[in-house]
Amino acid sequence: xxxxxxxxxxxxxxxxxxxxxxxxxxxxxxxxxxxxxxxxxxxxxxxxxxxxxxxxxxxxxxxxxxxxxxxxxxxxxxxxxxxxxxxxxxxxxxxxxxxxxxxxxxxxxxxxxxxxxxxxxxxxxxxxxxxxxxxxxxxxxxxxxxxxxxxxxxxxxxxxxxxxxxxxxxxxxxxxxxxxxxxxxxxxxxxxxxxxxxxxxxxxxxxxxxxxxxxxxxxxxxxxxxxxxxxxxxxxxxxxxxxxxxxxxxxxxxxxxxxxxxxxxxxxxxxxxxxxxxxxxxxxxxxxxxxxxxxxxxxxxxxxxxxxxxxxxxxxxxxxxxxxxxxxxxxxxxxxxxxxxxxxxxxxxxxxxxxxxxxxxxxxxxxxxxxxxxxxxxxxxxxxxxxxxxxxxxxxxxxxxxxxxxxxxxxxxxxxxxxxxxxxxxxxxxxxxxxxxxxxxxxxxxxxxxxxxxxxxxxxxxxxxxxxxxxxxxxxxxxxxxxxxxxxxxxxxxxxxxxxxxxxxxxxxxxxxxxxxxxxxxxxxxxxxxxxxxxxxxxxxxxxxxxxxxxxxxxxxxxxxxxxxxxx
Numbered sequence: 001x002x003x004x005x006x007x008x009x010x011x012x013x014x015x016x017x018x019x020x021x022x023x024x025x026x027x028x029x030x031x032x033x034x035x036x037x038x039x040x041x042x043x044x045x046x047x048x049x050x051x052x053x054x055x056x057x058x059x060x061x062x063x064x065x066x067x068x069x070x071x072x073x074x075x076x077x078x079x080x081x082x083x084x085x086x087x088x089x090x091x092x093x094x095x096x097x098x099x100x101x102x103x104x105x106x107x108x109x110x111x112x113x114x115x116x117x118x119x120x121x122x123x124x125x126x127x128x129x130x131x132x133x134x135x136x137x138x139x140x141x142x143x144x145x146x147x148x149x150x151x152x153x154x155x156x157x158x159x160x161x162x163x164x165x166x167x168x169x170x171x172x173x174x175x176x177x178x179x180x181x182x183x184x185x186x187x188x189x190x191x192x193x194x195x196x197x198x199x200x201x202x203x204x205x206x207x208x209x210x211x212x213x214x215x216x217x218x219x220x221x222x223x224x225x226x227x228x229x230x231x232x233x234x235x236x237x238x239x240x241x242x243x244x245x246x247x248x249x250x251x252x253x254x255x256x257x258x259x260x261x262x263x264x265x266x267x268x269x270x271x272x273x274x275x276x277x278x279x280x281x282x283x284x285x286x287x288x289x290x291x292x293x294x295x296x297x298x299x300x301x302x303x304x305x306x307x308x309x310x311x312x313x314x315x316x317x318x319x320x321x322x323x324x325x326x327x328x329x330x331x332x333x334x335x336x337x338x339x340x341x342x343x344x345x346x347x348x349x350x351x352x353x354x355x356x357x358x359x360x361x362x363x364x365x366x367x368x369x370x371x372x373x374x375x376x377x378x379x380x381x382x383x384x385x386x387x388x389x390x391x392x393x394x395x396x397x398x399x400x401x402x403x404x405x406x407x408x409x410x411x412x413x414x415x416x417x418x419x420x421x422x423x424x425x426x427x428x429x430x431x432x433x434x435x436x437x438x439x440x441x442x443x444x445x446x447x448x449x450x451x452x453x454x455x456x457x458x459x460x461x462x463x464x465x466x467x468x469x470x471x472x473x474x475x476x477x478x479x480x481x482x483x484x485x486x487x488x489x490x491x492x493x494x495x496x497x498x499x500x501x502x503x504x505x506x507x508x509x510x511x512x513x514x515x516x517x518x519x520x521x522x523x524x525x526x527x528x529x530x531x532x533x534x535x536x537x538x539x540x541x542x543x544x545x546x547x548x549x550x551x552x553x554x555x556x557x558x559x560x561x562x563x564x565x566x567x568x
Contacts, residue, residue: 030133096147131379252309343377
């Protein structure tokens with residue numbers, strides 16, 4: 001039975017409160033990042049997705065696989081957003097946030113039902129929240145297009161695992177059908193979804209289930225794979241090769257990625273040197289230089305990453321063996337182990353299917369886009385351990401989990417900075433597409449210039465995304481203005497243009513503006529450029545088309561001309 005909170009020792013009572021506060025803090029921060037740091041324009045893969053949606057007939061626009069991922073349900077959300085909301089990314093952000101919250105709600109409900117002390121529940125919940133909302137997962141949290149498929153897969157995984165952990169799951173055809181349905185939804189939401197079936201099979205084997213449900217889950221997995229292959233464009237590389245030693249090394253490095261980003265500035269001298277506080281920068285730089293000298297660049301290093309990944313695999317093996325031998329198994333313990341087996345299976349699929357890619361780009365093994373899945377591996381292990389803590393170990397284990405949360409707090413800052421930099425890069429790319437000027441020397445992040453240039457005319461013809469902005473629709477037209485307000489330090493720097501004739505990169509300073517985007521008007525009064533705020537210090541940047549006799553004015557448009565800003 002649960003121990004009433006008023007009977008807990010005083011120090012356990014304080015620890016309980018701190019664990020709840022930490023869970024609330026990480027969840028709030030993660031949700032804030034989803035809304036504040038997600039790009040509101042196309043970025044990375046969505047350039048390719050959107051071009052496909054605008055050039056492909058129904059239903060293949062949602063059924064076709066992309067790079068091996070058949071994202072049917074996420075594609076439905078994306079197509080709806082494109083046609084009904086002009087592709088402004090908000091529907092994906094909101095749906096992704098709801099799915100992430102639903103995932104945590106399922107786990108929280110499962111934890112609440114366990115007959116364990118409140119301290120164990122609070123520790124397990126904090127681990128679950130970290131697995132979803134730690135900003136190390138910014139690639140999913142702060143990208144609307146990523147959040148929909150990532151958290152839909154996670155929701156299917158934890159919901160089906162919870163159903164399958166019940167005592168009557170083996171004997172209930174209805175529950176088994178629901179598990180199969182959730183696994184199928186996950187499979188057709190993202191390529192990693194097929195690993196849900198591996199997690200379900202692991203759960204059944206751990207609990208010594210009869211052969212019938214095992215056969216049903218295995219048959220459902222096979223059917224899902226065969227249907228994916230039958231629909232074509234499966235992403236299977238015919239030249240795929242198997243190199244067990246190298247791919248095992250890749251898997252172990254892949255599993256260690258969470259530790260890399262948790263301590264990034266202490267492992268990468270470039271990041272350490274950029275720390276703004278001298279008292280922190282100096283010792284961090286010493287540690288990072290020593291690490292790089294001992295093991296090599298952090299994104300390429302094999303040691304100690306292999307040891308970390310191997311330790312995780314051994315932990316999973318021992319925890320699974322203990323669960324298998326135990327006559328009474330807690331449901332959350334089983335769900336946690338299912339999450340870990342899912343993460344391990346995803347890592348194995350990535351290591352095998354992307355083997356050729358990793359040979360050409362070895363640093364991508366620990367790329368942030370894989371981090372949500374490897375984070376789920378560690379979160380599942382820790383949640384399983386937390387929920388079954390023995391009374392004599394409960395306080396120390398719960399304290400250790402709280403300390404993990406404390407240790408991860410600094411990484412919230414640098415991963416949020418990474419997400420904000422990505423948002424800024426996406427914004428400048430989208431702005432350039434709207435204006436028709438994009439410096440080919442500009443680093444586009446994960447956006448591919450060829451995909452951007454191919455999709456631009458499709459967007460322009462459909463008047464979607466950046467071409468739905470009122471400022472973009474004013475481009476090339478005379479703009480009347482009033483209420484002049486001066487800007488400072490205007491610069492027009494000539495640049496080559498990947499989208500057409502040469503143009504300008506624009507920058508100026510302006511503290512306050514009624515609009516998120518400002519138009520630049522040339523000497524003839526025609527809107528020929530656009531700028532957005534670069535930072536909180538009043539710095540603006542943008543792009544402009546080349547125009548004869550530039551005597552620029554910056555115009556706040558906001559659906560109609562509100563103010564003209566003469567430039568000295």
